[in-house]
Amino acid sequence: MKKFIPIANLDELSETEGKAFRINNLAIALFKAGSDQVFALENSCPHIGAPLDNGLVQDKTLTCLWHGWCFDLETGHSSNCPGIKVQTYTTKIEDNKVWIEI
Numbered sequence: 791m792k793k794f795i796p797i798a799n800l801d802e803l804s805e806t807e808g809k810a811f812r813i814n815n816l817a818i819a820l821f822k823a824g825s826d827q828v829f830a831l832e833n834s835c836p837h838i839g840a841p842l843d844n845g846l847v848q849d850k851t852l853t854c855l856w857h858g859w860c861f862d863l864e865t866g867h868s869s870n871c872p873g874i875k876v877q878t879y880t881t882k883i884e885d886n887k888v889w890i891e892i
Contacts, residue, residue: 794882794889801886803828808843808852814892818879819843821863823850828888829863832877836868842876 797811803822810833811818819833819842831852833842840856847853850863860869861876868874880891 792891794891796887797830797881797890798888799886800825800828800883800888803888806847808845808847810841810843813890816892817841818890819845820881820888821847821852823847823863826883828881828883830879830881830890831861831863831866834876835859836874836876837871 797813798820803809803820805822808819808821811820817833819831821829831842835842835854837857837859840854842852842854845852845854852861852863859871862869866876866878882889
């Protein structure tokens with residue numbers, strides 16, 4: 791059964807870079823978009839496992855720095871590699887805390 795668990799304080803996150811976390815043996819990358827939205831993705835590019843938390847974000851698109859694969863922060867789908875996707879996780883913000891559904 792899935793449940794929400796706290797993963798970070800909102801003020802720990804930057805709008806210019808991702809941040810890596812480990813929860814229940816899952817590698818998660820968080821990305822802040824504005825003051826009220828946080829996206830959570832699996833922190834591993836499906837290409838060769840590059841960490842995605844250090845990727846570039848522009849207009850809710852994450853670009854892996856190793857080989858340029860791009861992913862939609864909301865859906866996890868790759869925009870330049872059809873059929874490829876990274877796992878996304880539902881998040882919510884309450885009392886300056888970011889919660890993730892695991």
